[in-house]
Amino acid sequence: MRVLVIGGGGREHALLWKLMQSPRVTKVYCTPGNGGMGAHAVTPPISSTDVESLVRFARENQIDLTVVGPEASLMAGVVDAFEREGLAVFGPRKSAARVEGSKRFAKELMEKYGVPTGRYRAFTDPEAAIRYIREQGAPIVVKADGLAAGKGVIVARTLDEAEKAVEDLMRSRTFGKAGEEIVVEEYLEGEEISLMAFVDGETVRPMVPAQDHKPVFDGDRGPNTGGMGAYSPVPQISEERIRQIVQEILEPMARGMEQEGLRYRGVLYAGLMMTDAGPKVIEFNARFGDPETQVVLPRLDSDLAEILSAVTEGRLQEISIRWKPESSLCVVMASEGYPGDVVKGKKIRGVPAATGETMVFHAGTSREEGALITAGGRVLGVTALGADLQSAREAAYRSVESIEFEGAHYRKDIGARGVKARQT
Incomplete structure (x- = not known):
């Protein structure tokens, strides 16, 4: 093949x-x-x-x-x-991928098919959006409706931050056309997780859960990024909760898209908040997550090519999918300035060779006269497998410490929450 x-x-x-x-x-x-x-x-x-x-x-x-x-x-x-x-x-086809391409479209589908999510309003007029924000109060979430490489989401802790987000997205067009329309959402509190699933029409096969780390700095501080690291499994979330997510969120969404005539074949990714009222959707994506894929695929114990072929041929129900019991953790090494403007072309040294337990997945890299250099914001995803999260975490950070490039930065607390949950 x-x-x-x-x-x-x-x-x-x-x-x-x-x-x-x-x-x-x-x-x-x-x-x-x-x-x-x-x-x-x-x-x-x-x-x-x-x-x-x-x-x-x-x-x-x-x-x-x-x-x-x-x-x-x-x-x-x-x-x-x-x-x-x-x-x-x-x-998925373009019409079905709108579940990610338009936040408003996704919210409308969730509302129609009873998929739990936060309250929201969509706006094309910045003044109307600001009035609504003042009525609702802070904290509140402001999102570009269109694609913004995972960075068009502002969790505003104050009204000033929320109003600035509206100005940046709609008037300054920080993310271009993605901000022509915005969605203002209820702020949800709880444990955040990502659950991806292979989907073939109404057949849904969940992957193992992962937890991403969006903010750029330790302690979830700073602006959102495309993701600074991830780990799997997520000890804080029980198997019972995962089954609930599949039954109450992923399967109803897949059925709903079928009923809308949106034949969905691919990966359906649910970004979720585990609130006191149960799991609620923060966002849907129409593809493998990044960096979640870098921790989920190392745990896959089945033939990926076989699974993907089965989805494209409409026979996912025939496939058995197995997962390894080991834990996996990924630390993203980023360029100086990320998630803002970055300087490219810095030489990268010390990337370790892949082993059975440690892998380095390249992102923003290129080669110049044989040398490996930085070519983007997120440069490398350093991933390790281990018997448990603590050993995976230690192995990943050992590899991170061997890699050097000018201006490199990364979070030092990837997986700390999961390790603590495992120990209690």
Whole structure:
């Protein structure tokens, strides 16, 4: 089987790494790829949203399965174009990917099909949004309606912060067109987790849960990022709660999209808050999470290529999915200035070779005259497996300490909450 992975981040590197373990897979391509993928895959420099070129490449290279990584590719209509050409592709069509591409659209679906989430209002007028915020009070959450690389969410602790968020998103257009419309949401309190599932129509097969760390600094301080690290499992959340999430959130959402005529084949990702009133949805994503994928896939004990093929062929119900009991933890190393403007081109030294227990997934890296250099905000995802969270955490941070590049920063508390929960 010849497989094409679309994208160039840590998520796509993890997908590539896991797919290469399948005896079904004979050759892997990744476009545009990054500085860490070239040793394992052919990485043609095609943009992940250049639909026409991607289709042509898949056809000319006789690709048997294409796996779409980024949300921008889904919203560009990559899946729709591949399907029109009769090419096997993993991911939802553009119409279904709107569950991530539009916060308002997702909220309306949740409201219609009884999926628990926070109260909200959508706005295209900044003055109306500010009036509503003043009526509701703080803390409150302000979100760009469209795609913003995981950074268009502002958890405002004060009214001033909330009003500034409206100004930044709608008037200054910090995230461009994504802020033409915003969603203002109730602030939810509790333990936050991510639960992804393979979905084929109404068939839902959950993965193992993970907990992401969005804010840039230790102690959940600073602005939100695309994710500074993650771990799995999440000891604070019981198996009973996970079953509740599947039954009350993931399965109703999948059924609802089917009823709306939105055939969903791919990964449905639920970002959740475990409130006193039960689990509530913060957001839905239409693809593998990043960095959640970097801790979930190392725990997968089944053939990923087989699972993805089953989803694209509409036979997910036939597949058995197994998971390893070990724990997994990922620490993201970022460039100076992230999640704001960053300086690229810094040499990276000391990246350890992959072992059975430790992997380094490249994200914002490239190669220049043979040297590995920084090429983005989130640079590397250092991941380790261990018998428990504490051992996985220790192994990941040992690898982090061996890696150097100018301006590197990372959170020192990834997984601390889970380790503490395991010990109590």
